[in-house]
Amino acid sequence: MSPPRVRRPDLGGPFPEHIAVIMDGNGRWAEGRGLRRVLGHREGIRSVREITTSCAEMGVKSLTLYAFSVENWKRPRAEVRYLMRLLRTFLIGERDTLMENDVRLSAIGRLDSLPDDALVELRRTEELTRDNPGMRLRLALSYGARTELADAARKLSKDVLAGKLDPDAIDDETLRSYLYDPETADPDLLIRTAGEMRLSNFLLWQASYAELYVAQVCWPEFRKPELMEALASYARRQRKYGGLVLDRPPTKPIPPVSSERP
Numbered sequence: 204m205s206p207p208r209v210r211r212p213d214l215g216g217p218f219p220e221h222i223a224v225i226m227d228g229n230g231r232w233a234e235g236r237g238l239r240r241v242l243g244h245r246e247g248i249r250s251v252r253e254i255t256t257s258c259a260e261m262g263v264k265s266l267t268l269y270a271f272s273v274e275n276w277k278r279p280r281a282e283v284r285y286l287m288r289l290l291r292t293f294l295i296g297e298r299d300t301l302m303e304n305d306v307r308l309s310a311i312g313r314l315d316s317l318p319d320d321a322l323v324e325l326r327r328t329e330e331l332t333r334d335n336p337g338m339r340l341r342l343a344l345s346y347g348a349r350t351e352l353a354d355a356a357r358k359l360s361k362d363v364l365a366g367k368l369d370p371d372a373i374d375d376e377t378l379r380s381y382l383y384d385p386e387t388a389d390p391d392l393l394i395r396t397a398g399e400m401r402l403s404n405f406l407l408w409q410a411s412y413a414e415l416y417v418a419q420v421c422w423p424e425f426r427k428p429e430l431m432e433a434l435a436s437y438a439r440r441q442r443k444y445g446g447l448v449l450d451r452p453p454t455k456p457i458p459p460v461s462s463e464r465p
């Protein structure tokens with residue numbers, strides 16, 4: 204089978220290498236239709252498939268999807284159980300699509316909290332797709348950024364105590380090396396659906412300079428056209444990282460100075 208063609212759209216500006224998504228609003232999507240909340244999660248899988256495939260086709264290098272937070276364990280038991288069953292079904296059912304699109308799947312989070320049957324399928328899918336040369340799809344599962352930082356601090360302290368790490372030599376990059384997946388570059392674009400303007404404990408360290416984009420639609424309605432809008436918005440951004448951009452014209456024209464000014 205020939206490898207899938209990668210076609211990067213020209214949106215007149217930069218294109219993100221790594222996109223991270225807070226997939227929110229599944230419950231609202233269902234409730235708004237008089238359906239049970241969990242049916243929103245089921246419908247959300249279609250968006251996961253469409254967004255993953257579209258990103259892979261457009262040559263995005265990494266896509267990180269916030270699928271289940273450490274705080275989400277607080278939800279009603281029936282909803283958590285449904286989500287874990289859905290995760291397992293997804294991991295089995297999407298294998299062909301992942302292989303067809305050359306996607307390599309991995310996960311970040313407190314994975315040992317997942318039910319054994321879901322974890323087994325996660326490991327199988329990781330193993331099956333590990334040599335795929337295309338996009339990396341990272342699922343954030345039982346993930347919390349504060350937990351990630353606490354886990355990193357614990358490992359780092361042990362290395363200091365064992366004499367493997369000099370505390371005076373610790374810098375940003377040292378800290379990065381203790382995070383769940385230090386190899387994957389920071390997200391360039393962070394999308395959240397369902398209109399919420401918060402990070403909900405997602406990639407707090409890595410998203411320091413991510414460009415934020417909030418879509419009003421709920422996750423089950425976030426499909427390729429909505430992704431293209433987010434990419435078009437990103438293409439108009441100027442990333443400055445605290446410095447100054449001297450070689451690009453400003454995005455908005457500056458109004459001419461009135462000659463009548465005093």
Ligand code: IPE
Nearest residue numbers: 226227228229230231270271
């Ligand atoms: C996001 O949708 C999916 C998960 C958090 C697992 P929600 O379930 O949070 O949907 P809303 O925000 O309640 O509508």
Ligand code: IPE
Nearest residue numbers: 225226227269270271272403
């Ligand atoms: C964030 O959504 C977590 C995921 C999308 C997996 P939540 O719905 O859990 O976040 P809050 O409670 O609105 O902050």
Ligand code: MG
Nearest residue numbers: 227228229230
């Ligand atoms: Mg929510």
